Amino acid sequence: MAIDDRQDRYPFRDIEPKWQGVWEKSKQFRVTEDPGRPKYYCLEMFPYPSGRIHMGHVRVYTIGDLLARFKLMRGFNVLHPMGWDAFGLPAENAAIDNGVHPAVWTLENIANMKTQLARLGMSYDWDRELATCDPAYYRWEQLIFVRMFERGLAYKQRSKVNWCPSCQTILANEQVEAGRCWRCDSEVEAKEIEGWFFKITDYAEELLDWCDRLPGWPERVLTMQRNWIGRSEGAEFDLPVVGRSGLAITIFTTRPDTAFGMTYAVLAPEHPLVDALVADEEERARVAAFRQEVARESEIERLAADRPKRGLRLGARAINPFTGAEIPLFLADYVLMGYGTGAIMAVPGEDQRDWEFAKQHGLDIIATVKRPEGWEDTQAYTGDGAKINSGFLDGLSVDEAKRAAIDWLVAQGIGRSKINYRLRDWGISRQRYWGAPIPILYCEKCGMVPEREENLPVVLPQNVQISGKGGSPLAGVASFVNATCPRCGGKARRDTDTMDTFVESSWYFLRYCSPHYDQGMFERAAAEYWMPVDQYIGGIEHAVLHLLYARFFTKVLRDLHLITLDEPFRALLSQGMVIKDGAKMSKSKGNVVDPDDMIRRFGADATRLFTLFAAPPERDLEWTESGVEGASRFLNRLWRFVHAHREEISAAGPPGPGPLSEAGRAFRRVIHETVERVTSDVERDFHFNTAISAVMELVNALHDFERDSLDQVAREERAALLREAVDTALLLLGPVCPHIGEELWTILGRPGSLFTQRWPTADPAVLRREAVEIVVQVDGRVRTRLTVEVGAPEQSIREAALAEDKVRPWIDGRQVAKVVVVPGRLVNIVTSS
């Protein structure tokens, strides 16, 4: 089609590959530690090598590349690495579907995607490239696993876990979204199975605390992490079972102050104490039936709120230790075994769920907090107030009563204060092939034994049958399974599960600091120099998953004394999605835009420019082809201008020491103002879209000046200013559009690469103005404008404003009540009639 082959576009198809070749050959973006320069570690979340990059990738990596190049020009020693999150299920599924080995599939994809990234002109230090499926990478992860195992931070347990029937593997809690698998969207089942866990709950408090000390993170992400950790403060205490000495139900509550209003108690249906509580076979049968009824409901139904609460009343009764009263016991589906103790005291007066249940079952409701004036008893009251009906707590506030109730429990020896977290330990076993093997062996004599450090890595075997069914594929590889016990030398079997791929991504940022180091996970000095990551960039989908795991892992490594570092990412930028026609790009919607296609038709620079220009980074980006064309148009205009004035600009010197014409001064001020605007837009708040619009304005002003200055400005001055404007525009635009930047820089005969230049700075003397236009308002409405000298006294501004022809009709016949003068901005004349 002719549309795609317009002859009048600048030759991006020649210059883009040319400069990519230059950068690659000269290894321009290779870095080493240099204590003499401030460092800047710029990192974008590394991709899963799915085969082809998509527009989401283009967006993150363009943002990262802009920042990396910008910081480089600002004088920083910039680390900007790239690698591959190379383990994972899609490779294995491809093997099942096409018979290609996951390793082959993955490496091919990496090669393809690397080429695609190169075509976008990314400034990576490719010498630091890593792939997590490399044994030289995962051996260190296995070592850390062993260290964690030794310290009890990695443990194996049989428990009820999330099981994805389609992926045929365990999922971590973080990987279940509304009851569905995060990857394939299948409904997740509960399954009792043995698996390995990382004790992230040991770090719950610290992970939460540091949420308040990460000012460079978006509040949204911190909130999601806080919610996920889910700290709640309260008390735990025992309810003795009537007539069964020694038997008690332990409950957790955040409202110990309301204990006097406890009119019943509830256990989760699967609570282990239930068997001991049932009186006879008949009740046992009813319990079994109830449990079945609850279990039949899928996880998803169970999650759906506002449906009636099912309950079963037990024959056994318990004692409210605060009142001594006997209260009924229930099993109910609204109490979850997975949280707290799996049992609650029910206080329908002050808890809405208990209220609803009590109403359904005709149970007593006692108010223990004084209701406010006019309160209608149609729901539980959860607000503050004076305690009532609460014995020794009466008259106290809710907070005071909480403390007093806990003190009483402690004194009685039946309870204690307690903090509960929603966060569960991280289940990392995957019953799949394409992952890092878990370095544990099972010896008949010695039991569970970690592999010796010198035997690591435990290499993933190549020849394996992958069917996607029937458990861990490694179990079928005899040469892998049958091994020697590292302790006694006897026969042992290897663990056949692999680790969650999120384990690899929990420390890759550390590996980049010394990617070829073979004495350990990372070289300490290099990691201490580069870490933390100064700017991390990635999608919001990892707000809890990867970002929480990486924080946890960093703290573990710190506690293993491998590094002095509390948090891995100083600042985080969560970029929005790329959407088209109002929806996320997806094959099924048919609205996918192929980056390669864009590069072919408009060039990498235009693609990058549009991506950064169309929306601020944290917002969703609506992809429009006319927008990319606009970006391309702008670059064309710049290209044509530089070529039209090539000789004039090349030969020109900088603006001379002599005074400039008035037009020249004004234009020069625009140049320097643009430098200021772009610098602060990028540096302060990542407003790349407005930074780019500032450069566009400069180029517009450049065209105007070129046209208007011919007869009015001396030849030498004109050439000098055109030169300064073009040089500045190229420097400011370089990080966004590096290819055209380098090319025009070279065409103008400027020495060296654009990216070895220093970022321009604005000259305060040039920015200074003698006169400024201010707005004159009457009663808050703009009536005219006035040019006044900078620093003119308020009195004279006021008089000038009042004397304006456009102002007088508005104040004639009225009284001027007040004149507000905001220096350099406006005058507001306030009248009263």
Place this chain on the structure above:
RNA sequence: GCGAGAGUGGCGGAACUGGCAGACGCGCUGGACUUAGGAUCCAGUGGGGCAACCCAUGGGGGUUCAACUCCCCCCUCUCGCACCA
């Protein structure tokens, strides 16, 4: 339900600690150059009005000389969590 964020022209989006609402771009309209225009250049482009002016930042109140910006109430949308005791 709880939490976070967002509502500004036909569209994407600007507007710093309150100070000219709509920068920049897309689209659109008219014109120039042209065999041609989907290239390029020039002019215009929130609504109303011939104009002076008036009206406009989801809606309603308020604070202020001055409100997209601050406060209160309400509406809508997006995202996250969702019976967490």
